[in-house]
Amino acid sequence: MDHFAYRNGRLACEGVDVESIAHAVGTPTYVYSAATLTLHVKRLAEAFAPIEPLMCFAVKCCPNVHVLRPLVDMGLGMDVLAAGCDPSKIVFAGVGKTEAEIRAALAAHIATPAHLTPDARAARALSGADASTADSPRPIACFNVESEGELEAIARIARQMGVRCRAALRVNPGVKAGGHAYITTADTHSKFGVSPEHALELFKRFAHDAHVQVDGLHMHIGSSILTPEPYAEAVRRLLALADQASAAGAPIRWLDIGGGFGADYHTGDAPGAEAFARVIVPLIKPRLDTARARGEELRIVIEPGRTIAANAGLLLTRVQYIKHAAGKKYIVTDAGMQTLLRPSLYQAFHFMWPTRVGPQHEPPTRTERPTVDGVLEAADVVGPVCESGDFLAKDRALPPVAPGDLIAIFAAGAYGMSMASRYNSHCLPAEVLVRGESMTTIRRRETIDDQLAHELTV
Ligand SMILES: Cc1ncc(COP(=O)(O)O)c(C=O)c1O
Numbered sequence: 001m002d003h004f005a006y007r008n009g010r011l012a013c014e015g016v017d018v019e020s021i022a023h024a025v026g027t028p029t030y031v032y033s034a035a036t037l038t039l040h041v042k043r044l045a046e047a048f049a050p051i052e053p054l055m056c057f058a059v060k061c062c063p064n065v066h067v068l069r070p071l072v073d074m075g076l077g078m079d080v081l082a083a084g085c086d087p088s089k090i091v092f093a094g095v096g097k098t099e100a101e102i103r104a105a106l107a108a109h110i111a112t113p114a115h116l117t118p119d120a121r122a123a124r125a126l127s128g129a130d131a132s133t134a135d136s137p138r139p140i141a142c143f144n145v146e147s148e149g150e151l152e153a154i155a156r157i158a159r160q161m162g163v164r165c166r167a168a169l170r171v172n173p174g175v176k177a178g179g180h181a182y183i184t185t186a187d188t189h190s191k192f193g194v195s196p197e198h199a200l201e202l203f204k205r206f207a208h209d210a211h212v213q214v215d216g217l218h219m220h221i222g223s224s225i226l227t228p229e230p231y232a233e234a235v236r237r238l239l240a241l242a243d244q245a246s247a248a249g250a251p252i253r254w255l256d257i258g259g260g261f262g263a264d265y266h267t268g269d270a271p272g273a274e275a276f277a278r279v280i281v282p283l284i285k286p287r288l289d290t291a292r293a294r295g296e297e298l299r300i301v302i303e304p305g306r307t308i309a310a311n312a313g314l315l316l317t318r319v320q321y322i323k324h325a326a327g328k329k330y331i332v333t334d335a336g337m338q339t340l341l342r343p344s345l346y347q348a349f350h351f352m353w354p355t356r357v358g359p360q361h362e363p364p365t366r367t368e369r370p371t372v373d374g375v376l377e378a379a380d381v382v383g384p385v386c387e388s389g390d391f392l393a394k395d396r397a398l399p400p401v402a403p404g405d406l407i408a409i410f411a412a413g414a415y416g417m418s419m420a421s422r423y424n425s426h427c428l429p430a431e432v433l434v435r436g437e438s439m440t441t442i443r444r445r446e447t448i449d450d451q452l453a454h455e456l457t458v
Helices: 018-025 034-051 065-073 099-106 118-127 148-161 196-205 229-247 273-293 306-312 342-346 448-453
Strands: 004-007 010-013 029-033 054-057 142-145 165-170 212-218 254-256 299-302 313-325 328-333 352-354 377-382 391-398 406-409 430-435 438-443
Touching: 010 018, 018 029, 018 313, 018 406, 018 430, 018 438, 029 034, 029 306, 034 054, 034 065, 034 273, 034 299, 034 306, 034 430, 065 438, 099 148, 142 148, 142 212, 142 254, 148 165, 148 196, 148 212, 165 196, 165 254, 196 212, 196 229, 212 229, 229 273, 306 313, 342 391, 352 391
Parallel strands: 029 430, 054 299, 142 165, 165 212, 212 254, 254 299, 328 377
Antiparallel strands: 004 010, 029 313, 313 328, 313 406, 352 406, 377 391, 430 438
């Protein structure tokens, strides 16, 4: 599942003792394992190989460019302009795209990433990836369109710029899926996408537009989805809609089924990529085969985020105080809702454990919720923010800890740092990427001076 493991009572990320990371950069700090990122990308790629999808990483879940670059080098696309990614592998998602963002996406440039080795540069050149230069910008692969107004804006701006682009209409298949109401997105009453009926009208309306080729369908039914069934239902509905569009003279050439595959946070209940693929691939593969046999274009896209990044990262935090009040124990840490919002926002569970423990306390597996057993003690793990909703865990059984000890909060690689804030004037945490025996600080800790630098002297 990941490359974080206890050895002789001390937690290591790949070949690096995590305590040495805290000594080098302080806390709170997000620590990512490059090998774990690679592992999850490979699993997805293998599972979905029969439908050869373009895999566009959901950048919002872990946007550090040093995390994105290795993914780009592995051939992944992205869901926003990022990290020197070839525009032909970028789909642009988002409900409120601004005019400036649409313009930038219509004039995307292929920047050869400076970090590439000469061999990798040569390979890119041979593959034609660098054929477009700053003088010949071309639009991204596809806009995932959320409303009629947005489609009109894209068509207008593309006309002004004299370019042609592709658009996929995001539809709400009306399927309920997702780990929490806030991350359920395909319900009929959600702000996302358009209804299937509206999509059919838009396909007709834009059938002959010279600047926007509306021949894609997109869905993203939610996040943290733990069973493949909602995909089966939603994909069936999407394919039925594609048939209706074809019958109405608008054949679908681009089918994006979104992301949302759950990650394993605690109980081993998140199925692997294979389980999702087992349900999705047989529904889509016949379409693909038929399209190929007829010489027609049909591209499949997936947009995974959490399932790649969640288990590739942990949050390191230091215990500040232990407090007892009204029969309850509180462990006060330097991380809180400003560092990792998921527990407060979604009541999400994150397994956490001290980074250094006696042999009897090494967690045998992180897939279990330990119970209080006379040695472990129940405590609320809380942050420094002035909100009662500021907690990382409630009534959690943990080995005894003292001020100064480090706690690792696991499965924090997705929607962790990307949701961190400066609330209560806290500085944004540092980020570290581990590769084998080496660690690199990929984002330095913010300082109060950094924060004040944005405030103008008037
Ligand atoms: C449109 C879209 N695609 C993909 C994703 C990625 O979802 P996940 O990280 O759950 O795979 C999201 C996130 O919610 C999204 O909004």
